[in-house]
Amino acid sequence: MRIHHHHISIPRATALLAIALCCTHGAMAEELSPVTPGRPSVSSAAQLPAAGQLELELGGLRQISTGSARNSLPYQLKLALSSEWGLAIGGEAYIASTDADTSNAGAGDTSLLLKRVWSVSDVSSAGLEFSVKSPTAGNNLGSGKTDYTLNAIYSRDFGAVHMDANLNVTSFGLEEAGLARTATGWSASFSTASSDTWGLTSELSGIHRDGTADSTQFLGALTFSPNKQLVFDFGFVRAYAPSPGSTSVFAGVVFPIAKLF
8 A cells, every 4th residue: 555655634634624614514504404423433323314415424544553554534425315225435535554665645445335224123223234345546555356345234222322233244356365255344333422412432343354363453432513413523443453453543523415305
């Protein structure tokens, strides 16, 4: 993942966006429904945005491991076609990575996602996502191949605590010697509101792929919601395996763009 490195100030970019949103969002808030954030956890929830409302998730991510660093600007556009079906398109708008020998910068791959949800009870729901990752990244920032992922979701409220559990399988387009062409991922996210505006999220997730060591990571985050149409998040991810591991910090925001129908 390398060519010419440009430093990305994740906190600065997010702070500027936050100021702009806070100044302009009030006038449109009454016309729009509350947002349904997918950030900041890895897990997907078995919920959709309000039907017809286009939502945008933007963030900044900085990952540091021994001898290398990677900065990126992830995004996702989400639209619910109904209470049961939804679409999303996302990826990394920009990536800058560097290690001891080389550096690279440019746009990342793009993923298109189709989602179906089912209501199980008053406190639980299930979902299924199918996504296709297209190799739009250049300069060795991606695999150069198309990947497919099927993700099963179960969400449930335990009083004030909300849980999202995911189990997924990914088929990789790139064939690598000694590595399986498929990987299994899992995650369990727990979130709760500590007040009307602040929330807490914690998550454990991992990936198993034959031919390489299993990966495991922990995520911790805070969310701040000045109103129901605007949610900010910031936190960290600590990857414990494979060794020596890595640490990431992130910040982001979720807000509606328009009511399309």
